[in-house]
Amino acid sequence: MSESMNTKLxxxxxxxxxxxxVAGVTLGPGVLLYSVAHSRAPEEGASGKQRWxxxxxxxxxxxxxxxxxxACNTENGLSGHTGxxxxxxxxxxxxxxxxTGYVQSLPMxxxxxxxxxxxxxxxxxxxMKRADGIVLVDRHSCIGCRYCMMACPYKxxxxxxxxxxxxxxxxxxxxxxxxxxxxxxQRVDRGESPACVEACEAKGHxxxxxxxxxxxxxxxxxxxxxxxxxxxxxxxxxxTGVRYQGI
Amino acid sequence: xxxQLCINQGTCRxxxxxxxxxxxxxxxxxxxxxxxxxxxxxxxxxxxxxxIVWGLPHVFAVFLIVAxxxxxNVASIGSVFGKQVxxxxxxxxxxxxxxxxxxxxxxxxxxxxxxxxxxxxxxHYNFHSIFAWNMIFYNGFFVIVGLYLVTLMxxxxxxWTKPLGYTAFFWRxxxxxxxxxxxxxxxxxxxxxxxxxxxMFVIMSFAYGLAVFMVVQSSMYRWNGMILxxxxxxxxxxxxxxxxxxxxxxxxxxxxxxxYFAKQWEFERFILLDGxxxxxxxxxxxxxxxxxxxxxxxxxxxxxxAQKMCFCFLxxxxxxxxxxxxxxxxxxxxxxxxxxxxxxxxxQSSFYDGVVHAYNPSIYEWLLGMGxxxxxxxxTVVAVRVFKFMPQDDFKTLQSxxxxx
Amino acid sequence: MAxxxxxxxxxxxxxxxxxxxxxxxxxxxxxxFEAAAGVNLPKxxxxxxxxxVEDTATMRRNHMDLLKHHRDDTLRRGIRTTQHSLKGCVExxxxxxxxxxxxxxxxxxxxxxxxxxxKPDCWDCHATKPGKRPVNQAAxxxxxxxxxxxxxxx
Numbered sequence: 121m122s123e124s125m126n127t128k129l130x131x132x133x134x135x136x137x138x139x140x141x142v143a144g145v146t147l148g149p150g151v152l153l154y155s156v157a158h159s160r161a162p163e164e165g166a167s168g169k170q171r172w173x174x175x176x177x178x179x180x181x182x183x184x185x186x187x188x189x190x191a192c193n194t195e196n197g198l199s200g201h202t203g204x205x206x207x208x209x210x211x212x213x214x215x216x217x218x219x220t221g222y223v224q225s226l227p228m229x230x231x232x233x234x235x236x237x238x239x240x241x242x243x244x245x246x247x248m249k250r251a252d253g254i255v256l257v258d259r260h261s262c263i264g265c266r267y268c269m270m271a272c273p274y275k276x277x278x279x280x281x282x283x284x285x286x287x288x289x290x291x292x293x294x295x296x297x298x299x300x301x302x303x304x305x306q307r308v309d310r311g312e313s314p315a316c317v318e319a320c321e322a323k324g325h326x327x328x329x330x331x332x333x334x335x336x337x338x339x340x341x342x343x344x345x346x347x348x349x350x351x352x353x354x355x356x357x358x359x360t361g362v363r364y365q366g367i
Numbered sequence: 368x369x370x371q372l373c374i375n376q377g378t379c380r381x382x383x384x385x386x387x388x389x390x391x392x393x394x395x396x397x398x399x400x401x402x403x404x405x406x407x408x409x410x411x412x413x414x415x416x417x418x419i420v421w422g423l424p425h426v427f428a429v430f431l432i433v434a435x436x437x438x439x440n441v442a443s444i445g446s447v448f449g450k451q452v453x454x455x456x457x458x459x460x461x462x463x464x465x466x467x468x469x470x471x472x473x474x475x476x477x478x479x480x481x482x483x484x485x486x487x488x489x490x491h492y493n494f495h496s497i498f499a500w501n502m503i504f505y506n507g508f509f510v511i512v513g514l515y516l517v518t519l520m521x522x523x524x525x526x527w528t529k530p531l532g533y534t535a536f537f538w539r540x541x542x543x544x545x546x547x548x549x550x551x552x553x554x555x556x557x558x559x560x561x562x563x564x565x566x567m568f569v570i571m572s573f574a575y576g577l578a579v580f581m582v583v584q585s586s587m588y589r590w591n592g593m594i595l596x597x598x599x600x601x602x603x604x605x606x607x608x609x610x611x612x613x614x615x616x617x618x619x620x621x622x623x624x625x626x627y628f629a630k631q632w633e634f635e636r637f638i639l640l641d642g643x644x645x646x647x648x649x650x651x652x653x654x655x656x657x658x659x660x661x662x663x664x665x666x667x668x669x670x671x672x673a674q675k676m677c678f679c680f681l682x683x684x685x686x687x688x689x690x691x692x693x694x695x696x697x698x699x700x701x702x703x704x705x706x707x708x709x710x711x712x713x714x715q716s717s718f719y720d721g722v723v724h725a726y727n728p729s730i731y732e733w734l735l736g737m738g739x740x741x742x743x744x745x746x747t748v749v750a751v752r753v754f755k756f757m758p759q760d761d762f763k764t765l766q767s768x769x770x771x772x
Numbered sequence: 773m774a775x776x777x778x779x780x781x782x783x784x785x786x787x788x789x790x791x792x793x794x795x796x797x798x799x800x801x802x803x804x805f806e807a808a809a810g811v812n813l814p815k816x817x818x819x820x821x822x823x824x825v826e827d828t829a830t831m832r833r834n835h836m837d838l839l840k841h842h843r844d845d846t847l848r849r850g851i852r853t854t855q856h857s858l859k860g861c862v863e864x865x866x867x868x869x870x871x872x873x874x875x876x877x878x879x880x881x882x883x884x885x886x887x888x889x890x891k892p893d894c895w896d897c898h899a900t901k902p903g904k905r906p907v908n909q910a911a912x913x914x915x916x917x918x919x920x921x922x923x924x925x926x
Binding site: 189202203204205206207208211212213214215216217218219228237239240241242243244245261262263264265266267269270271272273274275277278279280281282283295296297298352353356367 | 408409410411416417418420421479480481482484485487488491492493495496497498499501502549552553554555556559702706708709711712713714715716717718719720724725
């Protein structure tokens with residue numbers, strides 16, 4: 121456990137205080153409320169008072185729908201090719217219960233674990249977790265050893281096998297480094313939600329809810345509180361930031 | 368001048384020496400070619416992909432690294448356990464350990480996605496990472512074994528041999544434990560995730576290292592037209608047999624544990640029964656050619672002719688072959704088996720979830736992997752020529768001690 | 773040991789001599805190209821805007837440190853200020869012909885780095901052309917209707 125109960129309590133207290141202030145200010149239009157809660161000044165940086173996470177409802181996830189994958193590819197400048205050496209940050213996985221034959225479809229990507237194996241095993245510390253729980257690869261110190269790919273239980277990571285050009289300016293990526301879903305950190309830092317979530321919502325499936333797990337008032341926290349959700353490979357006790365409902 | 372340099376050799380055979388050097392150099396050159404090609408084009412040219420992320424280069428690299436620590440065993444038996452026969456072989460053993468480690472590390476580094484950032488790897492350590500600890504162990508191994516070698520070769524420093532020998536012994540045990548743990552700590556994958564990985568690697572390192580030592584020693588004696596003392600040979604072949612037997616034992620226990628304790632039935636079924644190439648390499652390469660056949664060869668009674676007393680070249684050569692096979696099954700086989708994310712479910716995706724991953728190594732991987740062997744080979748060939756690594760047996764003491772050792 | 777060292781020395785001496793010879797000729801050869809060509813300062817296109825984020829002398833000497841500091845702040849701590857961001861460099865200094873800072877030898881970054889013999893690896897991963905998206909805009913209150921709602925506000 122990287123957090124003691126005390127800090128959690130303190131966070132809670134801190135939150136209640138700010139919450140009270142926010143509530144006082146925002147009896148007016150709701151838009152103001154979330155802009156206060158979610159956007160932060162550029163110089164502020166990621167904070168441990170937040171933890172970004174996601175709830176994926178597999179019952180709402182469209183069978184054959186690939187919009188989250190396409191949106192991710194566009195946002196992050198991935199080719200969209202699916203050869204064995206191509207990068208895939210998010211993928212649709214179809215699962216069939218061997219006993220009952222029940223078929224489901226769900227998106228799988230970096231689960232942004234609290235106790236991430238990739239962060240533990242990285243020899244140089246390139247694989248890292250931001251204060252707000254987003255797991256990233258620091259390409260400036262990644263040596264391309266691929267041990268994180270061996271360690272990830274979700275096969276969430278890809279290795280860039282060839283030189284790249286024309287990257288999205290906000291998403292640098294290049295040959296010889298390992299990469300994976302960033303929760304669209306460039307968007308999250310602007311106060312937007314990840315591209316996949318946006319696409320899923322635009323399609324009308326609303327199978328993915330993104331938000332701050334430490335904010336009890338966020339949509340994702342409320343949804344998590346009211347429904348039964350699971351971690352994939354819960355046996356590994358990684359406390360994933362992405363949880364699934366319906367499997 | 369060349370005459371001066373081939374010390375402790377009956378005839379110099381400079382021509383053949385240069386031929387050997389050229390052969391090794393060519394292999395190293397091949398690895399350099401592969402390295403620069405991959406550095407330019409990326410790993411797209413290899414058979415490695417996002418499913419099989421560690422391939423043939425790692426098979427060779429890990430084998431060489433494990434054999435390196437095992438090769439030091441001969442010296443340890445001499446310095447730590449005080450056996451005279453092994454003491455006189457300590458310099459050769461230490462030198463081989465360094466050459467093997469250099470070869471293994473070379474492959475590991477040349478295969479990195481960003482080899483240009485090696486300096487980052489050497490200056491930024493994440494101490495949670497067993498991989499980072501390995502780097503410390505590797506670097507320390509060079510220093511400790513290097514110093515140990517110096518004390519072995521300079522009589523004035525003889526007093527330091529024992530403490531450094533002990534340090535080197537414990538260091539090499541830690542190193543192999545750490546190397547095994549690289550795999551043992553991979554909790555996510557059915558093929559790894561086992562506390563048995565570390566001790567199994569230690570035992571296997573004993574076998575692989577001694578096997579390499581015996582092959583090199585036999586070659587040196589033959590090169591010089593000398594015959595290794597019968598007693599020495601008997602002792603070493605028995606030791607190798609014990610190590611090979613112990614490796615087989617650990618292999619059995621490892622798989623039984625998976626079957627009965629860790630409930631990795633599906634993975635075991637894959638490796639032992641229907642994993643195609645991996646099943647074949649496991650049974651034919653690791654178990655039969657690398658285990659059972661050498662055991663038979665080592666214990667087979669042969670003619671009393673001293674020259675042919677045992678298969679002291681063939682048997683260790685097979686052990687080496689089996690070792691590479693074992694690494695292939697462990698490293699590539701462990702990844703080829705799909706990750707189990709949803710137990711009890713059939714899984715399908717664009718990212719090859721739920722399917723056994725294919726691996727077809729390209730020429731570049733072979734070049735890189737063999738390059739490591741080449742580096743070891745060149746270093747060894749040069750070292751045994753310019754330094755006094757030929758074991759110097761004092762046969763009188765040997766005779767008198769034969770009963771006691 | 774002394775004997776051994778003797779052997780070694782005997783073996784290394786011709787080799788060493790050769791290496792020294794190689795090194796010396798390399799040292800002599802490389803500058804001579806430059807000398808023949810004369811010192812041509814790179815011709816740099818003027819960047820957009822009135823002035824750079826720091827004065828020219830500071831930028832010339834310290835831009836790499838500023839960038840390095842900023843990169844760690846942004847990546848590891850999520851600080852998204854723009855003053856010393858590489859994206860900022862690209863936005864102002866992309867060449868008018870190529871639209872890039874590093875596509876041709878005349879482009880801003882390449883021209884100067886060629887002159888100084890520096891080989892940064894920024895462009896292995898970073899885009900050399902400005903993006904279409906506005907640089908680091910803090911979320912507007914109406915940025916996205918898909919934003920996870922907060923409380924009962926939506």
